Structure formats: structure tokens, C-alpha cells
Amino acid sequence: MTGLTAMLYREARLRATNATFIFWDVIYPLAYLLVFGVGMSSALGGNFAGLGAGYSEFFLAGVLGMASFGIASNTAWSLFMDRDNGIFYEMLTYPISRGAYLIGKVLFNTLVALVQAVVTVALSAVLLDIDVRWSGLPLLLLAVAAGTAGWFFFYAIFALKIRRNDAFNTVTSIFYFVFLFASSMFYPVDPLPAVFRAAAWANPITWQVDVLRYATIGLGSPATVSLEGALFCIFSTVCFFAALRALMRQK
Amino acid sequence: MQDAIRVAGLCKTFARRGTGKVTAVDGLSFSVGVGQIFGLLGPNGAGKTTTLRILTTLIRATSGVAEVAGIDVARDPLGVRRRIVVVVQESAAEIFLTVRDNLLTFGRFHGLEGADLRQRVDRALEQFGLVADASRKAMDLSGGFRRRIQVAKALLVKTPVVFLDEFSTGMDPILKRSVMDLLREEARNGRTIVLTTQILGEAEALCDDILIINHGRGIARGDVATIKALSTIDNASLEDVFVELTQAVAPGAVDR
Numbered sequence: 001m002t003g004l005t006a007m008l009y010r011e012a013r014l015r016a017t018n019a020t021f022i023f024w025d026v027i028y029p030l031a032y033l034l035v036f037g038v039g040m041s042s043a044l045g046g047n048f049a050g051l052g053a054g055y056s057e058f059f060l061a062g063v064l065g066m067a068s069f070g071i072a073s074n075t076a077w078s079l080f081m082d083r084d085n086g087i088f089y090e091m092l093t094y095p096i097s098r099g100a101y102l103i104g105k106v107l108f109n110t111l112v113a114l115v116q117a118v119v120t121v122a123l124s125a126v127l128l129d130i131d132v133r134w135s136g137l138p139l140l141l142l143a144v145a146a147g148t149a150g151w152f153f154f155y156a157i158f159a160l161k162i163r164r165n166d167a168f169n170t171v172t173s174i175f176y177f178v179f180l181f182a183s184s185m186f187y188p189v190d191p192l193p194a195v196f197r198a199a200a201w202a203n204p205i206t207w208q209v210d211v212l213r214y215a216t217i218g219l220g221s222p223a224t225v226s227l228e229g230a231l232f233c234i235f236s237t238v239c240f241f242a243a244l245r246a247l248m249r250q251k
Numbered sequence: 252m253q254d255a256i257r258v259a260g261l262c263k264t265f266a267r268r269g270t271g272k273v274t275a276v277d278g279l280s281f282s283v284g285v286g287q288i289f290g291l292l293g294p295n296g297a298g299k300t301t302t303l304r305i306l307t308t309l310i311r312a313t314s315g316v317a318e319v320a321g322i323d324v325a326r327d328p329l330g331v332r333r334r335i336v337v338v339v340q341e342s343a344a345e346i347f348l349t350v351r352d353n354l355l356t357f358g359r360f361h362g363l364e365g366a367d368l369r370q371r372v373d374r375a376l377e378q379f380g381l382v383a384d385a386s387r388k389a390m391d392l393s394g395g396f397r398r399r400i401q402v403a404k405a406l407l408v409k410t411p412v413v414f415l416d417e418f419s420t421g422m423d424p425i426l427k428r429s430v431m432d433l434l435r436e437e438a439r440n441g442r443t444i445v446l447t448t449q450i451l452g453e454a455e456a457l458c459d460d461i462l463i464i465n466h467g468r469g470i471a472r473g474d475v476a477t478i479k480a481l482s483t484i485d486n487a488s489l490e491d492v493f494v495e496l497t498q499a500v501a502p503g504a505v506d507r
Contacts, residue, residue: 002359002360003360013345014345014347014348085343085344085346086339087344087345089309089339090339090343090401092308093308093309093339093414094361095329095333
């Protein structure tokens with residue numbers, strides 16, 4: 001545990017050097033929801049896509065998924081920062097396993113994502129009058145934690161294999177476009193054209209957002225959500241081992 | 252004498268695009284006794300840093316055996332990392348953290364905490380002339396000062412083996428002399444120090460034992476006097492011998 005707590009401490013110290021970023025991380029999903037969600041909700045009316053929920057309610061899970069996706073990609077990007085500062089290779093000689101390094105790297109930001117999720121859900125209930133399913137809070141926290149870690153492991157595979165910062169930025173831009181829009185983040189999957197729908201169902205963001213949506217407003221069937229949750233856990237595990245392999249092959 | 256490091260038949264080949272395989276380390280064998288200051292010398296591309304990277308678990312050998320503090324680097328890399336501290340060749344610092352936080356953060360990885368860690372950090376700050384800069388962020392310091400932080404970290408913890416890859420880069424002569432004194436003291440206290448350097452005067456002044464390698468193979472081994480005796484020049488300096496050996500001596504079986 002020494003290595004893991006040392007990694008957590010290190011990441012916390014680094015993030016604490018710029019409290020503004022932490023503050024923005026915590027409030028930005030809410031800000032997104034207040035601007036984009038409210039705007040869309042006004043334009044589309046109270047029963048979005050016949051789901052029996054307003055757009056803000058529907059989009060709450062989407063914005064939480066987007067936030068954990070963003071935190072994960074930023075955390076993976078910090079591997080480049082470590083590499084540029086030379087500390088990356090030195091850290092690989094520290095008494096910590098490669099697995100603990102990866103988990104420790106994302107642990108603090110997972111805690112930030114959890115705080116972010118609680119603040120977003122609580123304030124959206126107060127400010128937007130969203131009927132939050134509070135009994136789903138444990139599932140919500142689990143989905144945010146697993147999502148942030150899983151997406152970090154996914155991005156870390158590329159951050160560790162790609163040597164150039166600018167190339168990684170291009171990759172993340174493509175991923176943002178593909179993963180976020182071919183998913184259930186902004187709209188329901190069922191009315192989409194067949195190919196688009198198939199892509200969305202195969203997209204792990206859809207799996208995570210559907211779990212978040214079930215946890216926050218109870219939308220979706222428990223059987224489907226359970227399956228999607230299990231698929232996301234498998235996806236995260238595979239990504240962890242792929243990232244671990246990439247880390248162990250650093251030269 | 253007990254061995255702190257044992258290397259036998261170590262090989263490392265890299266696949267390079269367009270050029271096929273490149274052999275960086277080619278059947279290297281040597282051992283280093285506990286409490287010695289060991290210099291691994293060689294021209295650029297001789298295989299020094301690759302050897303160090305294998306010993307510090309950064310890369311895996313293609314074949315051969317390497318043990319550090321009695322532990323096989325391939326079988327138990329974490330066990331090795333618990334017993335070593337490494338100053339890598341590149342500048343390496345947590346640039347957004349203060350000098351003090353750099354040391355505190357590093358100490359925690361080695362299980363130090365509380366008053367013990369703080370005392371050690373205060374001592375290291377004094378030893379390396381960093382007290383006045385303790386609250387400054389590493390990003391605001393020169394390369395030489397960042398190097399001080401790196402070496403200070405190595406002496407903050409008490410691992411049995413220390414690896415220093417070009418440790419004096421960017422250090423002024425006064426600090427370098429005092430760091431060399433500290434390294435001698437660490438060795439007297441039983442720590443084994445393995446260093447690479449291109450500054451041969453540094454190796455001559457510090458090392459109990461030297462291995463010169465070229466093309467990934469050992470070409471000369473022994474203390475400074477033994478190495479100097481290999482020269483054909485009268486009163487040769489270590490640099491004279493180094494140039495003579497690395498230019499003229501074919502890679503051979505001087506390893507032991």
C-alpha cells in the first residue's frame with residue numbers, strides 16, 4: 001500500500017498546486033448542464049423523446065459520463081508531462097509495482113470525479129428541480145469511479161505508446177468525436193439509424209452513461225443496465241492490462 | 252567479499268526500424284562488492300546506460316543474469332526497486348512542486364513519513380545547499396539546481412545500492428566535490444554505488460573499481476592503478492588509457 005498511497009499523495013500535491021483547475025473540474029459538468037442542458041430542455045419541451053423526462057434529466061447522466069471521460073483523458077495526458085519533465089522514467093525505478101503506478105496515477109482524480117458527481121447531482125436537484133433517485137447514489141458513485149479509471153486505462157494505452165504529445169492530442173480529439181456522439185450521451189439510441197445505433201451499442205460510453213442514467217433518474221431496464229455495467233467492467237479490466245503491458249514495454 | 256551486484260552473460264538487443272537488430276550489451280559479466288564505488292565507463296553508445304537500465308528494472312535483458320542486492324532483476328523487479336535508488340541521466344524533477352515537496356514526495360515512496368522524513372529532508376537540503384530555495388518550485392530553478400534535487404533524493408533514503416548516471420551534470424565544482432565526499436561516506440557506511448560518467452577525473456577520484464566497456468563488452472577491469480598499467484604510455488592518466496583502450500582494444504574477455 002505504501003506505493004499506492006505515495007502515488008495518491010504525489011498526484012494530490014501536484015493537483016493542489018493549481019486549485020483553480022480542481023474547482024473547475026468540480027463545477028464544469030454542472031455549468032454544462034445549466035447552459036446546454038437548460039437550453040436544450042427549453043427547446044425540446046418537458047417530455048424529451050417520449051421518455052417521460054425533460055432533457056436536463058436525460059442529459060444529467062450524459063454530462064457525468066462526459067466529465068469522467070474528460071478527467072480520464074487529462075490524467076493520461078499528464079503522462080506526457082511526466083515524460084517531458086524526466087520524472088516518468090525515474091518514477092519507474094521507485095519501489096512501486098507498475099500496476100500500482102497506473103492505479104495510483106488515477107486515484108486522486110477519481111476522488112475529484114466522485115466529488116464532482118455528488119456536487120453536480122445535488123445542485124441539479126436544487127437548481128433544475130431534477131427528480132434524482134437518491135437510492136441510486138451508491139451505483140452512481142461506482143459508475144463514476146469505474147468510468148474514470150476505465151477511461152484512464154484506455155487513454156493510458158495510447159499515451160504510453162504514442163511518443164508525441166501533439167499526436168496524442170489528435171487521437172483524443174478523434175476519440176471525443178467518436179465516443180461522445182456515437183453514444184447515448186446526448187440522445188437516446190433507439191431512434192437512431194441502424195448503423196449509428198449499432199455503433200452506439202458497441203460504445204463503452206453508452207454502457208457507462210446508461211448505468212449512470214439508471215442510477216440518477218431510474219431510466220432503463222435493470223437487466224440491460226446490469227449487462228452494460230458488466231461489459232464496462234470487462235472493458236476497464238482489458239484496458240488496465242493493455243496499459244500495464246504498454247507501461248512494462250517502455251524503453 | 253559479498254556481491255551487491257552480479258551480472259553474467261548479459262545481452263540486450265534492440266530491434267530498430269530499417270537497421271535490423273542492434274546489440275547494445277553483448278555478453279557482459281561482472282560483479283560489484285558491497286560498499287564499493289564502481290565506475291562503469293565507456294564511450295557514447297558503449298552500452299553503459301542500457302546496462303544500468305537493466306539493473307534498475309527499466310528494461311529487460313534479452314538474455315543473461317543480473318542480480319542486485321541478491322535479487323534477480325527479471326524475476327523480482329519490485330524487490331530490486333525496494334533496494335535501489337537511481338539518479339537517471341536526464342534531468343528529472345517534479346517541476347510544479349517546491350524543492351522541499353520534491354524530497355518529501357520521493358521519501359514517501361520509500362516508506363518514510365512524519366518527523367523522520369522531515370528531518371532527513373532538512374538534512375538533505377543543507378547538504379546540497381538547497382535551504383534558501385526550499386520553497387521555490389523546481390520549474391523556477393536552473394538545470395544544475397534541479398540536478399541537486401535528484402542527487403539529494405538518492406541520499407535521502409538508505410537503500411543498499413545507488414545508481415548514478417552522469418550524476419554531476421550541471422553541478423559546479425564546489426558542490427561536486429562535496430557530493431563526492433558524501434558518496435565516499437555512503438560507501439564507507441556500506442552502500443554500494445554504481446556510477447557512469449564521461450568525466451574520467453571524477454571516476455579516478457571516486458571509484459574503487461572500474462569496468463570499461465565498448466560495443467557492449469568489457470575491455471578493461473580493475474582499480475585505477477590496474478587500469479592505468481594497461482597503457483603503453485608512461486604516467487598515463489585514466490583518460491589516456493580510456494582513449495587508448497576504446498580505440499585500439501578489440502572487445503575481449505576482460506569481464507569477470
